[in-house]
Amino acid sequence: MNKILTVCPYCGCGCGLYLHVENGQIVGVSPSRSHPVNMGSLCVKGWNAHEFIAHPDRLKYPLIRKNRRGSPENRRFSGVSWDEALNLVAAILDEIKKKHGPDSIGILSSAKCTNEENYLMMKFARAVLGTNNIDHCARLCHSSTVGGLAAAFGSGAMTNSISEIADAKVLFVIGSNTTEQHPMIGMHMLEAVDRGATLIVADPRRTKIAEFAHIHLRQKSGTDVALLMGIMNAIVNEGLVDVDFVRRRTENFDTFEETLRRYSPDIVEGITGVKAGDIRRVARIYAMEKRSMLFYAMGITQHITGVDNVRACANLVMLTGHIGLPMSGLNPLRGQNNVQGACDMGGLPNVYSGYQTVTDPGARKKFEMAWRRRLPEKPGLTLMEMMDRAYEGKLKAMYIMGENPLISDPDLTHVREALERLEFLVVQDIFPNETSEYADVILPASSYAEKDGTFTNTERRVQLLGKAIEPVGESRPDWEIISDLSSRMGYTMNYRGTYEIMEEIALLTPSYGGILHHRLQEGFGLQWPCHDINHSGTQYLHRKKFARGLGTFITVDFVPPDEPPDDEYPFLLTTGRVYFRYHTGTMCGRTAVLEREEPESFVEINPDDAERLGIRNRSMVKVSSRRGAIELKAYVTNRTPLGIVFIPFHFRDAAANILTNPATDPSAKIPEYKVCAVKVEPLVRPQKVKRVPSVDLEALRIT
Amino acid sequence: MKGNLKNNKKNGNIYIPLNGRIEEIIQLTSDVRLFKAKTEIPIDYKPGQFFMISVWGSGEIPISVTSLPEKNGMPELCIRKTGVVTTAIHSLQTGQFVGLRGPYGNGFPMDISKGRDVVIVAGGIGIAPLRPLIQQFIKKPNETGKVTLLYGSRTPDEIIFRDEVEDWKKSGITVVLTVDKGNDNWNGNIGLVTGFWPEVRTNFKNAVAYICGPEVMIKAAMRDLFFLGMPDDRIITTLESHMKCGVGKCGHCYAGPKYICTDGPVFSYKEIKEQSILK
Amino acid sequence: MKGEFILDRNHLSYWLRQMRKSRELIGPLMDGGKDIVFKSVDKIHELVLDCPASLPSPKEFLFPQYESMLRFTPLHLPLTKGGQGGVSLSEKAIEDLSDKTKRVIFGVRSCDISALSLMDKFYIEGHKDPYYARRRENTLFISIVCNNPDPTCFCIGLGTGPYLEKGFDIQMTDLGDRYFVQIGSHEGAKTVKAMSFLFRRPQKTDYEDQYEVFLSSKARFHKRINLEGIRQMILEEKVKDDFWQWVAGRCFECGGCVYDCPLCTCFTVTDRTYSEGIERVRLWDTCMFKGFTRMAGGVLPNEKMVKRTKRWYYHKLIYYPESLGGFGCVGCGRCTITCPGKIDMASIAARLKGLVLNEEEE
Incomplete structure (x- = not known):
């Protein structure tokens, strides 16, 4: 029995767990006691993270579909060798690229894959295929955070660390079902409450975390901007603004304040359904305590006003100066185990790793020199745009790594047709899924237990995976598949291991500059920004100044949801x-x-x-x-x-x-x-059971 | 197959199932079938006991015996299609095999019915574990007094063993059928079984009851019978539960301090109250 | 051969090395300077004898988290998922996959050893569980008198530690330059006998030193919990429903308390259809989940969380003593370490005592 320390493959908490290995099989999981996030605990998913690894459904060899355009029954897959599969993918991608241009190909990278793999995938898209059409499911969860916070602060990530939570005095959680979706962060929150912190939850639903809350605001869905503006209005009116912070560290407050004046708590009550008194109360509690942490998740981001919601949150923390300190900041809770990393690595259409924009000639030049290829200048398509283009027949091929858009994307009927209309679809995954049913080639990837590399959790902690077993069947780690395919397309990626990829990432990505595998082996990883080999990582962001210099108040205004209920759909x-x-x-x-x-x-x-x-x-x-x-x-x-x-x-x-x-x-x-x-x-009208007149038991009773 | 049994003994592995060859399948209602399974060596069992039945690849579930043991070793199993395993069993044909472990559980106490009137209360598929009792009472009519069956189903089409019910009547059992919802061809009773106590013409104080059905029905029937004067240690029921092992190890069938598989599945109302089993 | 010996510290590695020739040696190792884990020992000198509690308990070596039970190999006809085709069966069709590895587990704590006697009763008496029984027969435990209890430990109030009078195979007390070795089972005696030249009879000073360790060990405990008192409170119905409601409200449904507990025994069974055959596998399960008791047709008899959390405590404190003769808790403190909601045995006991004392004062 051997036990190997690795990182949980489920959510963004990034808990440390041991995989138990016996005779080359994973036979169990146990939590790490000294890990700063989970401290000896795990949620039910973590505790069961061993079982699926050897599941019989695992993809064990490459599959290709010979007759793509038949009826579903005829779309049989047959197993082939890696050579055959990769040669086919290389040839067809080449052909489509030549015929329709590089931008006729779209790539979906994966928040479940390692940093190294995401980096390689983005290098593959940009340097090998020559397109910026790369995106991943962060588009569907926190793209509003990445954009919104980059504009306000210069960096879109959780500003504090999970281990700070327990010592906070006020926790304001908006649009996050924390105890269920980030259970180990929920654990720290509950600990804070036990130590006397005030917990404020804003969520239309009475979630489990709301049960622990001292104040639960049940705003109408889609009115978050108004709610936050109302709180900020109250803060200004009650003189609770951190004037010094606003003056020295931010800009553009005056313009913002003009709009803010319109959102008195009474007006906001009309929009959100939250009592004006509660709004004022929350404003006071949040503003008057210095150790105030604001948390949000997809209740904020997944709206047509997602970016505005995020900006409003940013404005709130700047207004009160609750940022740049331990136990004081703005904390988007990222969902997937490596969604932070996949964004950091530039699995996005507009940026290289470290959020260096493709439109910045300096950044482009740097990557061109390192990769020895000319790179496209125009930002690429987002995930949803790729589906639209595919639907229109303009996007011809897609390469999807570790994602399942046929469940996760909105309006699935549209997505299904879009995928059907593609000329060529490659799906790379550990299990067959809804999306792979539409693939032309399925490439079997190795699971988290069968490879090394790094994941970046929601608190920016870059952690090393431990390889516990050999890949199942003929499956291969994603990074090996990408580099093999790339070589077959005439661009050699010759890495001896993931640590070499990390070295390249560190070279080209300032915030990962000091993050190298050998450094991650001690302790539990490093939190970026970590600029050089002597830097010990960053526990909380924006200490003396914001990443972009001054924080910006971006004016936001309430916009109702795109499709409010009406008579027909009430x-x-x-x-x-x-x-x-x-x-x-x-x-x-x-x-x-x-x-x-x-x-x-x-x-x-x-x-x-x-x-x-x-x-x-x-x-x-x-x-x-x-x-x-x-x-x-x-x-x-x-x-x-x-x-x-x-x-x-x-x-x-x-x-x-x-x-x-x-x-x-x-x-x-x-x-x-x-x-x-x-x-x-x-669907079923409640049945009325016709009952016989009730029996008079008393009469029958024998005494 | 003999080898299997030998193996079974040699290793003492209680989890290895015997192979039961399906000899006959009878469609009882749209979703209930009766399977007759033959094991190489006849197995002895008592009414109220159960077998762990498995289909390899789908899993294992507890199924009450639906017949008295026969010399030809063909336990009958009445199975309703409700989950993964039962669906798999329903997909089998004669000549195919199910895995069979058991019999497990305590079975119905038979001595308490000696010389007494018997009230049998069944709801839906709950008739299945009670059928061997009825067969026993028919087989030995002199050992009991008057036997009355109250049997409730959701609809007339869902009455299981409908033909057999007629035979039971002929053999001297008083049968009261009722349904929750009738149809055009139904001119019988409508309503819950617990509405038909007046039809049971017996001295409750001196009778014995065997009950099986949905939990709400069991609870109501037990409460009523106790109220009507029947002693609580003669109100007998058999309980259904999620089980994985059948032998008191897996923990799934807990009920208060008891495990339904090894302490039950048959309990008296007395035990149920004292041990707070149905809560 | 009398059951008490002295082993020179320098001879420990040699003894273990010899034992390792016929058994897999498992012991507590510090993984990369991070956590204590029990795993196969490569370098014997790296064993950590005064380590904090490991997660999960050593029950994983007798009742593993994931264990293949049986393999069914169909002959002739191909498998269909969820069905077995018209299979012809023969002797080889069902294969028993129970583990036959011989192991020695070194450095186990007293609390975990005392849990074994109840586990044995549960799994071996009545219907004998062959998987547990076989592993138990093949496993030798060498326990250490605890000299470094965690702040979460409370075996001291339960008689399940820090040292044991009986129930162990071999119990060792660290006396600095030597170990006091006590033998408690036939298998333990055999192991010592085979290497008898390494051991000598204890002298008076050895006994005195051992007693000294017992005393200093006891002095290191932070907690003493009277579970019998808690049991009485429950039996006397002093614990009200709103208390259990409070407990349930804080449960994260992680299952950690059950997974980590040396005395929790629940499992589920699932079939896995591989191309070579079907494996029947058992996995740890927990009564903390509503689906644990789900019946055919989807009825959930224990849908309310409060029923499940309450039942766990009843099981540990009331039902265990009734059916197995001892508490379902040995004070190892692992649930305190692992519970995200702080509703573990020790916290509950402390809170209950506090609640009732307050009430009595009123």
């Missing part, structure tokens, strides 16, 4: 997650306990709404939007307020994203998963 649908499931279920769906706990989709509906519609708990209902309809079980609960229904997006059957609205934020292009209009109808 309910507001908000989507999200459940604790026992993770994302599209390729891993947790193959884990016995997790699969058992939440086997099927459901819709949460308020008891009063349910009563009015004649819907009983656990009965089947039909939920439809302008884009489609699904049938699923109703779960009648007070967690969801009147007029709002909630559906988790994880499930293939009754997939919530058949309903969701593909309208996006104008700058971040993030879709509005959190708001669309639906109608709910019962």
Whole structure:
């Protein structure tokens, strides 16, 4: 029995865990006691992170589909050698590139893959294919953060560290179901509450974290800008602004303040449904305590106003000077285990690694010199734009690594047709999934247990994976596949190991400048920015000045959601997650306990709404939007307020994203998963059991 | 197959199932089938016990015995299609095999019915574990007094063993059928079984009851019978539960301090109250 | 051969090295200066004898987190998922995959050893669980008198540590330059006998030194918890429902308390269909999850969290003593380390005592 320290492959907490290995098989998991994030704990997903690794469904050899254009039954895949598969991919990508230009190809990188792999994928897209069309699922979760915070602060990441949370005095959590989606961060929050901190939660749903809250604000979905503006208005009016901070560290406050004046708590009450008194109370609590941490997740980002929401959060922390200190800052909670890293590595259409923009000639020149290729100047397509172009027939090929857009993207019917219209689709994954059914070539990748490399968690901690076992079947680590394919396309990537890739990343990426594998072996990784080999990493950001110099107040204004409920579709649908499931279920769906706990989709509906519609708990209902309809079980609960229904997006059957609205934020292009209009109808009318007149037991009783 | 059994003994591995060859399948209702499975060596079992039935690749589930043991070693298993394993079993044909471990559990106490009137209360698939009891009472009519069966189903089409029910009647058992929801061809009773106590013409104080069905029905029936004067140690039920092992190890079937697989599945109302089993 | 010996410190490696020739040697090692983990020992000198508690408990070597039970190899006809085709069966069709590795686990704590006696009762008495039984037969435990208890430890109030009177194979007390070795089982005696030239009889000073270690060890505990008192409070119905409601509200449903507990035994079974055959596998499971008791058709008898958290405590404190004769808790403190909601055994006991004392004062 051997035990190898590695990083959990589920959420962005980045917990340290040991994989137990016996005879080349993973037989268990245990938490690391001294890891600063999980400190001897794990959530249920972490505790079961061993089971899917050797699941029989694992892709074990490359597959190609000979007759792509047949009926679904004829679309049989056959196993081939790596040589055959990679030669085919190289040849067809080359051909499409020559015929239609490099921008006819789109790449999806992966927030589940390592930094090294994401870096290579972006190098492959830009240097080998010659396109900036590279994106990944961060588009769907935190692209508004990356854009919004980069503009306000110059850097879009969690400003504090997880280990600071327990010592904070005020925790303001908006749009994050922390205890269920970042359980180990939730643990630190609960610890803070136990130590006397005040917890404020703003969320339309009564989530578990809201149960612990001292104040729970249930704003209407999609009114976050108004709510935050109301709080800031109260802060200004009550004289709680950190004037010195605003003067010395920020700019553009005056313009912002003009707009802010319009958002008195009373007006905001009308928009959000949150009592003016509560708004003032939260303003006071948040502003008057110095150790105030603001947290947010997808309740903020997944709106057409996602970037505005993020800007409003940034304005709030600048207004109060709650940033640049330990236990004081703005903390977007990133979802996937390496979504922070995938963004850091430039798996985005507009930036290289370290957020160096492709339009900046200096940055481009640097990468051109290092990579010895001319690089495209124009930013590429975002994920949603790629799907649109594919639908229009303008994007001819896609290469999808470790993602499953056929569950995770909005308006799935549209996505399905887009994928069908592609000339060529390569899917690289550890399991077959909904998307790979449409692939021409499937490349089997190795799981987190079978490779090394680094993940960057939500607190910017770059941690080393430990390779526990050899790759399952003929599968290969993603970085090996990319570099092999690249060589076959005439661009040699000759790395002896992931540590060599990391060296190249460090060379070209200032914030990763001092991050090298051998340094990560001691302790539990390094938090970027880490500029050089002597730098010990950064616990919290923006200490003396913001990354961009001065913080900028960006004026925001409330804009209602794209598709508010109306007479025909009277309910507001908000989507999200459940604790026992993770994302599209390729891993947790193959884990016995997790699969058992939440086997099927459901819709949460308020008891009063349910009563009015004649819907009983656990009965089947039909939920439809302008884009489609699904049938699923109703779960009648007070967690969801009147007029709002909630559906988790994880499930293939009754997939919530058949309903969701593909309208996006104008700058971040993030879709509005959190708001669309639906109608709910019962499928079964409640049966009235005709009862015989009740028996007079007394009369029958024998005494 | 003999080898298997030998193996079984040699290793003492209680988790290795015997192979049961499916000899006959009878479609009872749209989603209920009766499987007759033959093991090489006849297995002895008692009414109220259960087998762990498995289909390799799908898993294992507990199924109550639905028949009295026969010399030809063909336990009958009445199975409703509800989950992964039952669906897999329903996909089998005669000549194919199920895995079979057991019998496990305590079984119905039979001595308490000696010389007494018997009330059998069944709801839906709950008739299955009670059928061997009925067969036993028919086989030895002199050992008991009057036997009454109250049997409730959701709809007339879901009445399991409908033909057999007629035979039972002929053999002297009083049968009261009822459904939750009738149809055009139904002119029988409608309503819950617990509405038909007046049809049971017996001295409850001196009778014994065997109950199986949905939990709400079990609870209501037990409460009523106790109220009607039946002593709580003669109100007997058998409980259904999630199980993985059948032998008291996996923990899934806990009920208060008890495990349904080894302490049950048959409990008296007395035990249920004292051990807070149905809570 | 009397059961008490002295082993010179310099001879420990040699003794273990000899034992390793016939058994896999597992012991506590400091992984990269980070955590203590029990794993195969490569360099014997790296063993850490005064280590903090390891996660999970050594039950993983008797009842592993993931264990292949049986393999079913179909003959003739190809497999279909969820069905088995018209398979012809023969003797070889079902293969028992139980582990037959001989192991010696070195450096186990007393609390974990005392848990074994209840585990043995549970798994071996009545229907014998062959997987547990076989591993148990093949595993020798060498325990260490605890000289460095964690702040979370409370075996001291339960008689399950820091040293044991019986129930061990071999118990060692670290006396600095030598070890006091006690033998508690036949298998333990055999192991010492095979290397008898390494051992000598203890002298009076050895006994005195051992007692000294016992005393100093006891002095290091931070917690003493009277579980019997808690049990009485529950039995006397002094613990009200709103208390269990509070406990349930803080449960993260991680399962950690059960996974880490040396006395939790629940598992689930699942079939895995590989191209070569079907494996029946068992995995740790926990009663903390609502789906644990899900019935056919989806009924969830224990959907409410409060039923499950409460039941865990009832099981540990009330049902275990009734059925197995001892608490389902040995005071190892692992649930305190692992519980994100701080509703572990020690915290609950402390809180309950506080609550009831307050009430009595009123």
